[in-house]
Amino acid sequence: MPTYEFQCKEENCKHEWELFQSMSAPDPSECPKCHHVHVLRLCSMGSKGVVELTGQDLIDKCRADAQQIKKDAAKSEKLYANLLGEDKMQSLQKRMDQQKRDR
Numbered sequence: 001m002p003t004y005e006f007q008c009k010e011e012n013c014k015h016e017w018e019l020f021q022s023m024s025a026p027d028p029s030e031c032p033k034c035h036h037v038h039v040l041r042l043c044s045m046g047s048k049g050v051v052e053l054t055g056q057d058l059i060d061k062c063r064a065d066a067q068q069i070k071k072d073a074a075k076s077e078k079l080y081a082n083l084l085g086e087d088k089m090q091s092l093q094k095r096m097d098q099q100k101r102d103r
Contacts, residue, residue, distance in 0.1 A: 010038065
């Protein structure tokens with residue numbers, strides 16, 4: 001079951017609280033602090049924890065990220081140039097231009 005966040009809309013209260021309830025359960029009808037009847041459901045980022053990968057999970061994630069970067073670089077010349085570096089990109093461009101002239 002998810003945890004929902006609520007806030008009292010009463011100007012003098014503005015109490016915030018969390019409620020652990022099923023998705024089909026109705027929102028609370030009043031503030032638990034001041035019993036005001038106007039309650040607002042807040043949007044949250046969900047889990048705020050950090051996941052640390054280690055071992056084979058970390059290796060697999062790094063490989064997948066590297067493959068994705070290669071695919072993206074193949075589609076974008078600007079990204080490829082940024083990954084390669086200015087000096088190497090200029091050198092590569094000069095060699096490619098020279099090869100075109102030699103043909």
